[in-house]
Amino acid sequence: MQNLTLTWQSAGGAAVALYGGAYAASRARRSGLSAILREAGTLLALFALWQLVGSLSLMSAEHALDRARWIHRTEPAFGLPDEASWQAAVTPYPVLVKLANYYYASMHFTVMIGVLLWVFLRHRDRYPWVRTTVVITTAVCLAVQFVPVAPPRMLPENGFVDVAAEYGQSVYGATVGGVVKAAQLSAMPSVHVAWCVLAAVAVVRVSRSPLRWLMVLHPVLTIAVVVVTANHFWADGLVAVVILLLAYEVQRRVARRRAGRAADVGPADDRDERAVQPAGRG
Numbered sequence: 001m002q003n004l005t006l007t008w009q010s011a012g013g014a015a016v017a018l019y020g021g022a023y024a025a026s027r028a029r030r031s032g033l034s035a036i037l038r039e040a041g042t043l044l045a046l047f048a049l050w051q052l053v054g055s056l057s058l059m060s061a062e063h064a065l066d067r068a069r070w071i072h073r074t075e076p077a078f079g080l081p082d083e084a085s086w087q088a089a090v091t092p093y094p095v096l097v098k099l100a101n102y103y104y105a106s107m108h109f110t111v112m113i114g115v116l117l118w119v120f121l122r123h124r125d126r127y128p129w130v131r132t133t134v135v136i137t138t139a140v141c142l143a144v145q146f147v148p149v150a151p152p153r154m155l156p157e158n159g160f161v162d163v164a165a166e167y168g169q170s171v172y173g174a175t176v177g178g179v180v181k182a183a184q185l186s187a188m189p190s191v192h193v194a195w196c197v198l199a200a201v202a203v204v205r206v207s208r209s210p211l212r213w214l215m216v217l218h219p220v221l222t223i224a225v226v227v228v229t230a231n232h233f234w235a236d237g238l239v240a241v242v243i244l245l246l247a248y249e250v251q252r253r254v255a256r257r258r259a260g261r262a263a264d265v266g267p268a269d270d271r272d273e274r275a276v277q278p279a280g281r282g
Contacts, residue, residue, distance in 0.1 A: 103225045104171075134198060198244055
């Protein structure tokens with residue numbers, strides 16, 4: 001099961017083309033089309049950056065493995081359970097392992113794109129908040145990933161198994177027809193975890209349907225899957241959630257500052273308007 005993705009150069013070029021199309025559409029007064037092209041370009045630009053960071057991270061494999069061993073050795077001091085024991089509890093059940101591999105490979109981008117599309121089409125006023133959260137969270141995650149960290153599946157001596165490779169479901173296969181493999185040494189932080197929590201929070205906050213709480217199952221399943229497939233440590237997910245919370249806090253502070261400025265400007269504008277009003281005839 002190959003992870004057939006664009007190179008960062010191709011994704012970046014496509015993003016530039018989409019931005020150009022968005023500009024042309026805006027000049028032609030096609031605001032709806034312009035917005036769609038612009039947002040698609042933003043997502044592709046993020047994807048290109050993710051691919052680029054991953055390729056740069058591949059330079060220090062030895063140190064990446066050392067960092068992964070340190071994480072696995074240190075986690076128990078904070079009361080975190082051993083990921084290898086969780087994986088060992090599932091490996092006797094091939095069906096569950098295969099389902100976990102498929103979920104890891106397919107649901108990451110699918111759910112995020114679906115949520116962004118739903119918010120854009122049905123709740124346009126909330127879309128900037130969701131989109132900005134995606135951009136900030138992803139950008140910070142990518143910055144941290146410049147320090148390469150190997151995933152648990154690369155530590156067989158610690159009891160981990162690369163179950164995706166074992167079942168022929170690995171998304172990290174060799175290059176096929178110019179298509180590159182995804183970054184393998186960008187385990188810290190887990191963008192999988194950051195995006196799944198972000199998607200769930202967006203649906204719960206934006207939707208008013210009582211069924212919106214079912215979306216919470218997505219992060220629960222994703223966290224279980226990234227651990228069972230040995231693609232991430234608990235610590236990878238915790239760091240990702242902290243980054244997401246920081247992104248929310250940044251937006252909250254910016255919104256509060258803008259509201260404060262609007263409140264300060266409002267009374268002055270009122271006074272100015274009253275000052276230019278013509279006097280009454282009384």
